[in-house]
Amino acid sequence: MRYFEDIAVGERFTVGRHTFKADEIKSFAARFDPQPFHLDEGAAQASHFGALCASGWHTAVMWMRLMVAQRKREVEAARACGEPVAAIGPAVGLRELKWLRPVYVDDTIDYAYEVIERRPSVSRPDVGLLTVRSTGVNQRGEAVISFVSTTFIERRPS
Amino acid sequence: MPKLHWEDFETGTVGVYGPRLVTREEIVAFAAEFDPQPMHLDEAAASATLLGGLAASGWHSCCLLMRIIADGFINESHSMGAPGVDEVRWLKPLRPGTRVRVRATVLDKRASNSRPELGFVRGLFEMLDEQGEVLTTLESSLMVKRRPPEARP
Numbered sequence: 001m002r003y004f005e006d007i008a009v010g011e012r013f014t015v016g017r018h019t020f021k022a023d024e025i026k027s028f029a030a031r032f033d034p035q036p037f038h039l040d041e042g043a044a045q046a047s048h049f050g051a052l053c054a055s056g057w058h059t060a061v062m063w064m065r066l067m068v069a070q071r072k073r074e075v076e077a078a079r080a081c082g083e084p085v086a087a088i089g090p091a092v093g094l095r096e097l098k099w100l101r102p103v104y105v106d107d108t109i110d111y112a113y114e115v116i117e118r119r120p121s122v123s124r125p126d127v128g129l130l131t132v133r134s135t136g137v138n139q140r141g142e143a144v145i146s147f148v149s150t151t152f153i154e155r156r157p158s
Numbered sequence: 159m160p161k162l163h164w165e166d167f168e169t170g171t172v173g174v175y176g177p178r179l180v181t182r183e184e185i186v187a188f189a190a191e192f193d194p195q196p197m198h199l200d201e202a203a204a205s206a207t208l209l210g211g212l213a214a215s216g217w218h219s220c221c222l223l224m225r226i227i228a229d230g231f232i233n234e235s236h237s238m239g240a241p242g243v244d245e246v247r248w249l250k251p252l253r254p255g256t257r258v259r260v261r262a263t264v265l266d267k268r269a270s271n272s273r274p275e276l277g278f279v280r281g282l283f284e285m286l287d288e289q290g291e292v293l294t295t296l297e298s299s300l301m302v303k304r305r306p307p308e309a310r311p
Contacts, residue, residue: 032221034228035237048238056240057224061192061217068194089195090209091216091248098242127208147243152208 003086003156004128009118015111015134016066020054022105028058053102059145060097063111063134086154092129097147101138109136109144116148120155127152162235164267164277164302165310171264175230180214180222182254188218213251219294220246223285226260236303238276244297252285252293259286265297269304276301 022041029038033055036043044052071088078085103109117131130153136145189198193215196203204212214222252258263282270276278299285294304310 032225034225035233035239037239055224056242057217057221061221064193064215064217065191087207089207090197090213090251093216093245093247094243095245096242097244097246099240 004118004120004130004153005156007115007118007130007153009115012112012114015063015070015113017108017110018062018066019106019108020058020062020103022052025052025054025058025105028061029055033057049102051104053104056097056099056145059099059103059109059136060147062109063136063145066111086156088153089151091149091151094147094149097145099145101142101144103138103144107144108139110138111136117150121152124152126155128155129153159234162231162302163305164236164269164279165305166235167264167267167279167302169264169266173231173262174259175226175262176259177257178222178226178259179257180252180254182212185212185214185218185252185254188221189215193217209251211251211253213253216246216248216294219248219252219285220296222258223260223283223294223296226258227262227283230260231262232300235300238301238303240298240300241278242298244280244299245295247295248293249295250287250291250293256287256293258293260284261286270301275304277304278302 026039037047037049037053038055041052075085111134113132113134115130116133119129121127121129129150131148131150133146133148135143138144186199189195197207197209197213198215201212261284265280265282267277267279270278279302280299283296283298284292287293
């Protein structure tokens with residue numbers, strides 16, 4: 001399982017895909033983003049979106065869920081080979097989060113990320129900071145979400 | 159009360175919304191559903207991480223902030239959603255049992271060039287704990303419907 005030192009700028013990884021169903025769009029919105037166009041088909045149809053669509057935060061958190069699932073698989077594979085596992089997280093922040101297009105009912109979003117920056121931590125010699133640009137693309141090939149996030153990752157023990 | 163249009167937002171205005179008590183149960187439930195990393199699920203595992211103890215997922219903080227401002231003013235406005243978020247900074251962990259508020263400051267506003275029916279309102283949203291410490295900051299532009307041309311000042 002790779003440490004800070006083992007990851008190169010420009011590397012690209014797939015994360016996974018998710019299909020957004022009407023029930024989960026509404027359930028998420030009722031809890032965190034109760035705007036009419038995320039809650040109700042009729043209200044959404046009358047809005048500028050034209051149909052029920054997911055909260056942008058919902059599109060973002062599904063990336064996180066898929067990232068964690070993928071990492072779990074990688075950790076299990078590393079442990080099975082007796083390899084050490086580098087600790088990742090928490091994230092310190094994100095920027096340039098863009099909701100480029102609405103995510104409508106039954107849209108399937110494919111998520112991926114690319115490493116864009118890597119730097120050692122000034123205050124903590126045991127960790128580095130990894131910055132990645134993540135994207136989500138729908139089944140028509142249109143980008144729906146993009147953001148840049150920075151996370152702590154363990155350095156290779158010397 | 160009539161809903162707010164873009165014209166009703168003023169640069170420099172500050173509003174404080176909430177409070178909302180964030181329980182251990184909801185931190186763990188959110189993490190289990192969307193961010194199942196040990197630092198958001200389990201005290202013992204969390205104390206071994208950089209967070210130094212159980213804390214909410216950063217995404218949970220964003221979602222709670224969204225809910226607080228939706229109840230606070232967005233659903234009292236002609237909101238047309240948001241094109242994105244310029245920046246989120248997770249400055250301090252959100253711990254179980256914290257009563258949070260959100261301070262919203264209107265940074266600036268501008269009419270849309272391409273879509274005359276709406277304008278952008280850029281805000282700074284800060285999640286605060288009981289002591290007024292800033293836990294999370296978020297800068298974002300909201301799209302708000304404009305008044306009909308004949309009703310504009």
